[in-house]
Amino acid sequence: EDQVTQSPEALRLQEGESSSLNCSYTVSGLRGLFWYRQDPGKGPEFLFTLYSAGEEKEKERLKATLTKKESFLHITAPKPEDSATYLCAVQASAGGTSYGKLTFGQGTILTVHP
Protein backbone atom coordinates (compact mmCIF):
# COMPACT_ATOMS: atom_id res chain seq x y z
CA GLU A 1 0.00 0.00 0.00
CA ASP A 2 1.30 3.44 -0.92
CA GLN A 3 2.15 5.65 2.06
CA VAL A 4 3.15 9.29 2.47
CA THR A 5 4.35 10.84 5.74
CA GLN A 6 5.02 14.55 6.12
CA SER A 7 7.04 16.27 8.82
CA PRO A 8 6.83 18.38 10.79
CA GLU A 9 3.06 18.53 11.31
CA ALA A 10 3.33 22.26 11.98
CA LEU A 11 6.11 24.78 11.46
CA ARG A 12 6.31 28.37 12.70
CA LEU A 13 8.86 30.68 11.08
CA GLN A 14 9.76 34.30 11.31
CA GLU A 15 9.62 36.24 8.07
CA GLY A 16 12.91 35.66 6.24
CA GLU A 17 13.77 32.49 8.18
CA SER A 18 14.42 29.75 5.62
CA SER A 19 13.49 26.13 6.32
CA SER A 20 12.48 22.81 4.74
CA LEU A 21 9.46 20.52 4.83
CA ASN A 22 9.91 16.77 4.49
CA CYS A 23 7.82 14.19 2.63
CA SER A 24 8.77 10.52 3.02
CA TYR A 25 7.06 8.00 0.77
CA THR A 26 6.75 4.34 -0.10
CA VAL A 27 5.11 3.50 -3.41
CA SER A 28 4.99 0.56 -5.79
CA GLY A 29 6.62 2.36 -8.70
CA LEU A 30 6.64 6.13 -8.59
CA ARG A 31 4.99 7.85 -11.52
CA GLY A 32 5.15 11.32 -9.94
CA LEU A 33 5.44 13.18 -6.66
CA PHE A 34 3.26 16.25 -6.26
CA TRP A 35 3.33 19.28 -3.98
CA TYR A 36 0.20 21.30 -3.39
CA ARG A 37 -0.56 24.37 -1.29
CA GLN A 38 -3.91 24.59 0.51
CA ASP A 39 -5.38 27.68 2.11
CA PRO A 40 -8.10 27.29 4.79
CA GLY A 41 -11.48 26.36 3.30
CA LYS A 42 -10.12 26.03 -0.23
CA GLY A 43 -9.08 23.23 -2.55
CA PRO A 44 -5.40 22.31 -2.99
CA GLU A 45 -3.45 24.48 -5.44
CA PHE A 46 -0.87 22.71 -7.60
CA LEU A 47 2.78 23.71 -7.09
CA PHE A 48 5.15 21.09 -8.55
CA THR A 49 5.44 17.62 -10.02
CA LEU A 50 8.72 15.68 -9.70
CA TYR A 51 9.24 12.48 -11.68
CA SER A 52 12.71 11.10 -10.93
CA ALA A 53 15.35 11.14 -8.21
CA GLY A 54 17.65 14.12 -8.49
CA GLU A 55 15.03 16.33 -10.11
CA GLU A 56 14.53 19.86 -8.73
CA LYS A 57 11.92 22.51 -9.48
CA GLU A 58 11.63 26.11 -8.33
CA LYS A 59 8.87 28.66 -8.11
CA GLU A 60 9.49 32.01 -6.45
CA ARG A 61 10.63 31.25 -2.88
CA LEU A 62 9.89 27.51 -3.14
CA LYS A 63 12.18 24.73 -4.35
CA ALA A 64 11.23 21.07 -4.43
CA THR A 65 13.71 18.21 -4.59
CA LEU A 66 13.30 14.44 -4.89
CA THR A 67 15.25 11.36 -3.83
CA LYS A 68 14.23 7.70 -4.04
CA LYS A 69 12.67 7.82 -0.58
CA GLU A 70 11.74 11.42 0.14
CA SER A 71 11.10 14.89 -1.14
CA PHE A 72 11.88 18.25 0.39
CA LEU A 73 10.15 21.56 -0.07
CA HIS A 74 12.64 24.31 0.69
CA ILE A 75 11.28 27.74 1.53
CA THR A 76 13.76 30.58 1.18
CA ALA A 77 13.14 33.89 2.98
CA PRO A 78 9.43 33.18 3.53
CA LYS A 79 6.81 35.90 3.74
CA PRO A 80 3.54 35.88 5.74
CA GLU A 81 1.61 35.17 2.52
CA ASP A 82 3.41 31.81 2.32
CA SER A 83 1.40 30.68 5.36
CA ALA A 84 -0.70 27.67 4.32
CA THR A 85 -0.86 23.90 4.55
CA TYR A 86 1.57 22.19 2.19
CA LEU A 87 0.50 18.77 0.93
CA CYS A 88 2.68 16.10 -0.63
CA ALA A 89 1.19 13.30 -2.74
CA VAL A 90 2.43 10.36 -4.80
CA GLN A 91 1.04 8.87 -7.94
CA ALA A 92 1.86 5.24 -8.55
CA SER A 93 2.25 3.19 -11.67
CA ALA A 94 0.44 -0.14 -11.43
CA GLY A 95 1.16 -2.74 -14.08
CA GLY A 96 1.94 -0.06 -16.64
CA THR A 97 -1.45 1.60 -16.19
CA SER A 98 -1.90 4.58 -13.94
CA TYR A 99 -5.32 5.96 -13.24
CA GLY A 100 -3.63 9.02 -11.84
CA LYS A 101 -5.07 8.90 -8.33
CA LEU A 102 -3.00 10.57 -5.67
CA THR A 103 -2.10 9.31 -2.20
CA PHE A 104 -1.61 12.30 0.10
CA GLY A 105 0.28 12.89 3.31
CA GLN A 106 -1.41 14.68 6.19
CA GLY A 107 0.20 17.99 5.36
CA THR A 108 2.47 20.49 7.10
CA ILE A 109 0.84 23.64 8.45
CA LEU A 110 3.24 26.53 7.84
CA THR A 111 2.83 29.82 9.70
CA VAL A 112 5.12 32.72 8.85
CA HIS A 113 5.10 35.58 11.34
CA PRO A 114 5.97 39.12 10.23
Add this chain to the structure above:
Amino acid sequence: DTGVSQDPRHKITKRGQNVTFRCDPISEHNRLYWYRQTLGQGPEFLTYFQNEAQLEKSRLLSDRFSAERPKGSFSTLEIQRTEQGDSAMYLCASSLLGTGIFGPGTRLTVT
Protein backbone atom coordinates in the same frame (compact mmCIF):
# COMPACT_ATOMS: atom_id res chain seq x y z
CA ASP B 1 -13.10 28.15 -18.66
CA THR B 2 -12.03 29.28 -15.21
CA GLY B 3 -11.18 25.92 -13.65
CA VAL B 4 -12.95 23.19 -11.73
CA SER B 5 -16.19 24.28 -10.08
CA GLN B 6 -18.21 22.56 -7.37
CA ASP B 7 -21.71 23.13 -6.11
CA PRO B 8 -22.82 23.71 -3.44
CA ARG B 9 -19.85 25.13 -1.54
CA HIS B 10 -21.45 24.36 1.80
CA LYS B 11 -24.15 21.88 2.81
CA ILE B 12 -25.67 21.30 6.23
CA THR B 13 -27.94 18.28 6.51
CA LYS B 14 -29.53 16.17 9.19
CA ARG B 15 -28.44 12.63 9.83
CA GLY B 16 -30.31 10.20 7.61
CA GLN B 17 -30.92 12.63 4.75
CA ASN B 18 -29.55 12.18 1.23
CA VAL B 19 -27.24 14.77 -0.32
CA THR B 20 -25.88 15.26 -3.83
CA PHE B 21 -22.86 17.28 -4.90
CA ARG B 22 -21.92 18.42 -8.40
CA CYS B 23 -18.52 18.89 -10.01
CA ASP B 24 -17.88 20.63 -13.34
CA PRO B 25 -14.35 19.80 -14.53
CA ILE B 26 -12.15 21.73 -16.92
CA SER B 27 -13.80 21.10 -20.28
CA GLU B 28 -10.98 19.31 -22.09
CA HIS B 29 -10.09 17.10 -19.12
CA ASN B 30 -11.16 13.47 -19.54
CA ARG B 31 -10.16 12.31 -16.02
CA LEU B 32 -12.21 13.20 -12.96
CA TYR B 33 -11.54 12.29 -9.34
CA TRP B 34 -13.44 12.62 -6.08
CA TYR B 35 -11.58 12.95 -2.78
CA ARG B 36 -12.70 13.43 0.82
CA GLN B 37 -10.74 15.50 3.33
CA THR B 38 -11.32 15.63 7.07
CA LEU B 39 -9.84 18.22 9.40
CA GLY B 40 -6.09 17.91 9.79
CA GLN B 41 -5.75 15.22 7.15
CA GLY B 42 -4.78 15.13 3.52
CA PRO B 43 -7.36 14.34 0.83
CA GLU B 44 -8.37 10.67 0.57
CA PHE B 45 -9.21 9.12 -2.80
CA LEU B 46 -12.83 8.05 -3.31
CA THR B 47 -13.40 7.31 -6.99
CA TYR B 48 -12.14 7.96 -10.53
CA PHE B 49 -13.79 8.46 -13.93
CA GLN B 50 -12.22 8.40 -17.34
CA ASN B 51 -14.76 10.04 -19.60
CA GLU B 52 -18.08 8.48 -18.52
CA ALA B 53 -16.60 5.22 -17.19
CA GLN B 54 -16.08 4.78 -13.46
CA LEU B 55 -12.79 2.84 -13.43
CA GLU B 56 -11.85 2.75 -9.77
CA LYS B 57 -13.53 3.01 -6.39
CA SER B 58 -11.83 3.11 -3.02
CA ARG B 59 -12.42 0.13 -0.76
CA LEU B 60 -13.28 2.72 1.89
CA LEU B 61 -16.28 3.91 -0.13
CA SER B 62 -19.39 2.47 1.47
CA ASP B 63 -22.48 1.39 -0.47
CA ARG B 64 -24.16 4.63 0.64
CA PHE B 65 -21.92 6.55 -1.75
CA SER B 66 -22.54 6.61 -5.49
CA ALA B 67 -21.03 8.70 -8.24
CA GLU B 68 -21.91 9.30 -11.87
CA ARG B 69 -20.46 11.14 -14.82
CA PRO B 70 -23.07 11.08 -17.58
CA LYS B 71 -21.73 11.88 -21.05
CA GLY B 72 -18.26 12.34 -19.62
CA SER B 73 -18.86 15.93 -18.59
CA PHE B 74 -19.99 16.98 -15.08
CA SER B 75 -20.08 14.49 -12.23
CA THR B 76 -22.34 13.99 -9.23
CA LEU B 77 -21.56 12.38 -5.89
CA GLU B 78 -24.53 11.21 -3.83
CA ILE B 79 -24.46 10.16 -0.20
CA GLN B 80 -27.52 8.31 1.02
CA ARG B 81 -28.61 8.12 4.67
CA THR B 82 -25.90 10.50 5.82
CA GLU B 83 -24.06 9.84 9.08
CA GLN B 84 -22.12 12.25 11.28
CA GLY B 85 -18.90 10.58 10.13
CA ASP B 86 -19.61 11.78 6.60
CA SER B 87 -18.90 15.36 7.69
CA ALA B 88 -15.90 16.42 5.61
CA MET B 89 -14.76 18.49 2.64
CA TYR B 90 -15.54 16.73 -0.64
CA LEU B 91 -13.06 17.67 -3.35
CA CYS B 92 -13.25 17.13 -7.07
CA ALA B 93 -10.21 17.20 -9.35
CA SER B 94 -9.81 16.87 -13.09
CA SER B 95 -6.86 16.21 -15.35
CA LEU B 96 -5.85 15.47 -18.90
CA LEU B 97 -2.68 13.58 -18.07
CA GLY B 98 -0.97 13.51 -14.69
CA THR B 99 -1.53 16.77 -12.87
CA GLY B 100 -4.84 17.06 -11.07
CA ILE B 101 -6.46 20.48 -10.77
CA PHE B 102 -8.72 20.70 -7.74
CA GLY B 103 -11.98 22.52 -7.31
CA PRO B 104 -12.84 24.60 -4.23
CA GLY B 105 -14.62 21.70 -2.52
CA THR B 106 -18.02 21.18 -0.90
CA ARG B 107 -18.05 21.37 2.90
CA LEU B 108 -20.60 18.88 4.29
CA THR B 109 -21.80 19.11 7.88
CA VAL B 110 -24.09 16.36 9.16
CA THR B 111 -25.95 17.30 12.34
